[in-house]
Amino acid sequence: MELQAALDETADRFAALACAPRILIVRLLLAAHKVGGLAVGQIQAELQMPGSTLTHHLEKLKRAGLLECKKDRQWIRCSVNLQTLRQMLGFLYEECCTRNEVVEASPEWAAATERSACCENRD
Secondary structure (H helix, E strand, O other), rough: OOOHHHHHHHHHHHHHHOOHHHHHHHHHHHHOOOOEEEHHHHHHHHOOOOHHHHHHHHHHHHHHOOEEEEEEEEEEEEEHHHHHHHHHHHHHHOOOOOOOOOOOOOHHHHHHOOOOOOHHHHO
């Protein structure tokens, strides 16, 4: 995939997450990932969210590829698409530490931040 297309797709996915209820939904589903996600009714009960509002947020997350929802008998079970989340984070970290300190960080910034594990491996 070309850089611009990857950038656009990643931006769309982050835009889908740029809403507090959707972040809560993703966090809840990540917590339930080992058990295969949750039924929509379970999500609604846990977050105390009206059904129509929850449906709207789930649809936004599904269209962005962040959720997978499958019919399980009479329920619809939702789970996080881990591959998509990994791709989003991978896109952000792809060029981590590749600039060889071309742009110097201010002393305050350098003191306030810790280097990530990937940075430690590149020394």
